[in-house]
Amino acid sequence: MKEFRISLPNEPGQLARVGEALGSRGVNILTVAAFGDVNLVALVVDQEDIAREGLEELGLSFQEAELLTLNVPNRPGELSTFAKKLGDANINIESIYLLEASGEEAKVALTVSDMAKAKQVLGM
Secondary structure (H helix, E strand, C coil), X not given: CEEEEEECCCCCCHHHHHHHHHHCCCCCEEEEEECCCCCEXXXXXXXXXXXXXXXXXXXXXXXXXXXXXXXXXXXXXXXXXXXXXXXXXXXXXXXXXXXXXECCEEEEEEEECCHHHHHHHCCC
16 A cells, blocks of 8 residues: 655645545545645555556646555554554654554554564564
């Protein structure tokens, strides 16, 4: 999985423009994050190649980052369990998403400063 980090103009309707371009191509947005007046939107989608084409056709500047996905117990304190392992190994978590949570399990996705080392530390 990949995260798309998209730079958008700070103008009304820009997120709708992205949503329409992806939706019209049948791309489903699995999760999205944006904060404050920063012109950066991060998306995780189900069809990366088609999403990439759509973003390129819109002429938007974007970057892609590989996501590490984890299935973790859905209970208090689990964030600290894997975050501490990564922190102790001097691996920075750059972004994190909750992809789904049901019953006893949650699926999270994150970008990290060192993917190979993170996989090793987490036993993947």
